Structures are given as structure tokens and as C-alpha cells.
Amino acid sequence: MTRTSRAWPLCSELTEADLAAPELDSEVSDPRTGAAITVAAAYWPQGLHGEVGVPVVQAPDTTPQEQAALEAGDYRVFHSTDALRRFIYNARVEQAAV
Helix, strand or coil: CCHHHHHHHHHHHHHHCCCCCCEEEEEEECCCCCCEEEEEEEEECCCCCCCCCCCEEECCCCCHHHHHHHHHCCCEEECCHHHHHHHHHHHHHHHHHC
């Protein structure tokens, strides 16, 4: 199963939740230097809400150096679709409570 095919079920969930669609198999760069860090399975450069929030990356196979660079670039990093799905669910529950 490819990284893209793992992300597709999540894409339909994002659409149902009125969240931004990700860029799939997209290069993620250091925001300060522009140097490539990794290729993410799914990438939301403007955040899950589009234009609001921190950039979100789903990158299941990062090296320790890539992980450190993503964290230093203030990316919210998830290594599995399930972890990202839980984050989205919890964010929606919090938003509904407001």
C-alpha cells in the first residue's frame, strides 16, 4: 500500500469535516531556508482549516534529522493516519464545545 493510498480515506473524512484537502506526496521545505526536509504523504501548508493554523504534515517514515527539522520549522507532525485522525476528531470536539 502506498503512502497516497493510505491517505485517501482520510481525505474524504476531511471533506466531510469541511477541512482543507492535503497536498499528497508533497515536498516539505524548511520555512527559513527553503531547503527540502522530506516528502510527506499528506501536507497542509496552510493548516487543516486552510489559511488558519500551523502547517500539518503526515510523514510516516521520517529520520531523526527530518523530525528535528520539521519540529524546528513549527510543523505539526503525525506519523500515522490514525494519530492524525484522532487529532482531527479531538479538534472538532473542542470546536463544537465553544
